[in-house]
Amino acid sequence: MAELDPFEPDDESDDESDNERGGRPAHAAGAPDDDSDDDISDEPVECTISIAKPRKGALLFECHAWPTKLEVLKVSYIKDEKLVSEDTSEAERKLRAAGVGPEYDGLPKRIKEEFNKYLTERGIDGALAQSVSEFIKYKTQKEAQGWFDAVGSFFSGR
Structure with missing residues (x-):
């Protein structure tokens, strides 16, 4: 598919x-010549990982999930940990305003190693990135199949 x-x-x-x-x-020209089904997963998936502690705030990691690795792009500290669990436009606006943090690449190597260790201890690693990548591939295929089914139904008059 x-x-x-x-x-x-x-x-x-x-x-x-x-x-x-x-x-x-x-x-x-410029189109890939191989017909592998990995084309979808060759692109990173943007994701945000939040780790919250009651009354201590939350860390927000902006990442790219590649097929075999997780790449952290930015780390932000959020004072109000409740914002990371709310799924509203108001919470999103507040998160953007509160989510200040340095670019990950600009951090000292020692700090990046500690963040990576912290994430790995919580199972946020290459295995998770692979799962995310496989899920996106599955979801894309499922959506495409739904589209083909709907178009087929349209043409068959059902």
């Missing part, structure tokens, strides 16, 4: 007629 791109011609389409209509051939 991951190999299926609804905007790329399939094996039965004629590349010449696609070009005449302004389409692009399946392997245009």
